[in-house]
Amino acid sequence: MFRSLLLSTVAAATLLAAGPALADTKGMKIALSNNYAGNSWRQAMLKSWEKVTKKAVADGIVAQVDTFTTAKNDVTEQAAQIQNLILQGYNAIVINSASPDALNGAIKQACDAKIIVVSFDGIVKEPCAYRIAVNFKQMGADEVEYLAKAHPEGGNTLEIRGLAGVFVDDEISAGIHEAVAKYPQFKIVGSVHGNWAQEVAQKEVAGILPSLPADVKFVVTQGGDGYGAAQAFKAGNRPTPQIIMGNRQDELQWWKEQKDANKYETMSVSIAPGVSTLAFWVAQMILDGKKVPQDLTVPFLRIDQAGLEDSLKTTEKGGVANTEYTAEDAAKVAGGK
Amino acid sequence: MIGLTAVSNPKLLRSILPALSLALVLGAIFIKLPTAMSYFGLNLLLQYAVPIALATVAQMFVITVNDLDLSMGAYVGLVACIGATLLHDNPPLGVLALAACLAAYAVMGAAVQLRGLPSIVLTLGMSFVWSGFAVLLLSTPGGHAPDWLHNLMALPVPVVPFPIVAAAVIACVVELGLMRSSFGVILRGAGGNSKAVARAGWSLLAAKVAMFTLAGVFGMLAGLSLLGLTGAGDAHIADRYTLYSIAGVILGGGEFVGGRVSPAGAVLGALTLALANSFLNFLHISPDWQIGAQGAILILVLALRALIGAMERRP
Incomplete structure (x- = not known):
């Protein structure tokens, strides 16, 4: 009796949460767990992440976004870091991982704590996580x-x-x-x-x-x-x-x-280093209650004859052309298009 | 009152310093993140401290006989790889491989004693051998932890979280064996005053071999427990353990002169190190500063130790 009452309460709560939940990630926190920051691609990746997520916080789309990088490209340190993120009550963890397999234990704990895990670039194999891989x-x-x-x-x-x-x-x-x-x-x-x-x-x-x-x-x-x-x-x-x-x-x-x-x-x-921002929007979409396939593919950053001047203007000397993704881009990727 | 006695008694102060540092870090974490003060929270916080504590105890055995093991991290990684491949697919072969690792550690101890090799050089060389084998076994990260291992590390202990129980058991067993038994006295003596122990008719060779083998055993436990937590192996899974284990022993009150170690302190030191990492994480310290902040904590504790040492020498 008690149990069924509890179940129905939970069901009602879930319904309530799922019903008017559109764009209701205002109070949610997202963390980036990054395993390495030692080359220009990774630096550009972090810069893009910071730029886009700061704006998302300012716009009130999410409450808080934090970045965590491990000192060395180290599996156990990143596993402990993920556990810390679980404790700090983040709603989603976006991760560029040090190992496709050895973080599975920590990732599973995050999933069990009802945290959304989205991996990109360095993806994880744990089935409960989302993957944004490069084809x-x-x-x-x-x-x-x-x-x-x-x-x-x-x-x-x-x-x-x-x-x-x-x-x-x-x-x-x-x-x-x-x-x-x-x-x-x-x-x-x-x-x-x-x-x-x-x-x-x-x-x-x-x-x-x-x-x-x-x-x-x-x-x-x-x-x-x-x-x-x-x-x-x-x-x-x-x-x-x-x-x-x-x-x-x-x-x-x-x-x-x-x-x-x-x-x-x-x-x-x-591939644009800004793929980190794509992962951010995918995480936000999932938190928003949208259905997203577990395995997604990174779109390529392609420059054609007409777009050459613009791309060249925004690319630093010695760098790589970059782009930051938007929520619409993420919706397109998740839609399989 | 107790504080006053402690300040006036450097010996007591010295022995409670590891526990004090741990309490300090733990208290800071609880203030910053009250949710951590729960079964679930402590479990998550301390889980990865268990393998570090085991590796630290392993390192402590080597430091006890006045040597240093620079291959600890690579060795723990190799054990994890053996566990994720051979032990999972073919248990008898896996056990055989692990036994071979132990034998290698025993031979290392004998070589250090008989040939007078500097242990730093020998173990540094061995670290490349360990990681070489680990990469051969598991060239790309993967494999599977044996189910029993996985279940053991996720053991639901009532009331007190499993990592705390595990840390207490490790500390008690080693404390009893090394600090309270007569055999332990000889082993410590072999590091502290080897001439006296040899003159008294004890075999230094046996002591060195025993200590290195014990280091191999605890390093193996570290690798297996780490594998049980991660679920899959990686040759570079424990690269940082070498430095963690040495820092843990020193943080826990051990010294490089041989014989002066504290098993309970080493376990506490390992927990402190693991928690200090988490604390820096909770403070949202920029990643560029985190390594430096870790070092600062170590220096701070060591400075306190030096201060107490100076007090001890004063009449």
Whole structure:
């Protein structure tokens, strides 16, 4: 009797909470648990997070947002940190994790305490958490799709890969090769490892150029290697091919110069560090009572011919093009579009 | 009144310093976050302190015989990896692997005694061996904790949270064994005054091997309990434990001169370190300052110790 009474009370309370709950995250607290802050991508990620969440607090969308970074990229420290966040009564934890598996225990405790956990970039495998992962394969395929649309006739293509043996390199390359199988008019005539660095890419491309046919029309890349490739083609007195860029400032700068000089056309694609803000909005949506799939995919930040000037203006020298996401972007991602 | 006696009695002050630091940090946390003062809160706060306490006790055994183990973190990580792979998939093989680890620790102790190797160099070298094996076993984080281990660490103890019970049991067992038994006196003596112990006819080799093996046993317990908490292994899961364990022993009243250690103090020191981290977290101290603040706490306690030491020497 007592139990059923309790149950019905709980049910009523849940109904009340779920009914008029739209945009009712005013009183809620969200925390960012971040495992590492030691490179420019992570610094940009934290900066974006701070900018967007500060505004969200000022606008009264959520009550409080805090950032916690572990001193070293350390699993046990981050696990203890998550437990502290549970104790402090946060409603949601957004996490870039040090390990996909070893935080499962702490994540499960957070879920059991009715806390929403959203992981991004460094995702966690615990089933109760939400994941915003990067589809690197799609990124590779997108490059070829773009070329196939712009140049249906196809042609000889050079592939610049990343660091050998790293999962990201394998994935992007697999995406490129799958797409090339779909558009056989594109022929990969050579492949070098540019290690995502301009100097390495330049050296490696310069090395393979003499063995390539004279009409290399396209270069597919992984980011951080497009500028180096362009320099190598120039030094080898070859006509400049259409090089896919990776959102680095030097690449965009070179593209702009070429565009002004001879209407050079290409596109640029990579992951924006501002993906942390996407995770923030997804967490806010879930707190708001909206239904969100457990596994989401990060949208790529793609720069096209028309948007080049704007992107270049907002990108710091030596940095990566960034964007902050909005609640609408998060709704779009969660909708599977 | 008690305060007055304590101030006038440096020895007493020295022995209650670890408990005092713990009470201070705990009190600060309770003021800042009253919800922590509950079964659930204490459980969450102290859970990850249990493996740190075990690793600290392991380190204490080595420090007792005037040595230092710089491989503790890597060793705990290896044990966690063995537990998440071999022990889960093939228990007999897992037990065999863990036994081999213990044997390695015994050999380390013998080598330090027989060949006169500096333990710092030997254990630093071994730390690369441990993490090498750990990466071979588990090249990417993963695996599964054996169910019994997982259940043990989530043991619902009534009234008093499990981590507190575990810490009390560890402190009592080691205190009894090392500080109250006659065998313990010899082991401590082997570190404090090895010549006297040798002249009295005791084997220093046996003492060193025993202490290193004990360190291996408690390091293993640390790795297994950590695995029970996380549910999965990672070769770098415990990299910080080396420094945590040394700092814990010192914070708990131990000294580098050998023989002068305190098991209960070491456990308290480990808990203090773990809680100090949480406290800094609760204060929302910027991550850039957190490492520095941790160091400042350590220095503060050590400065107090030095002060008490100076009082002791004064007639």
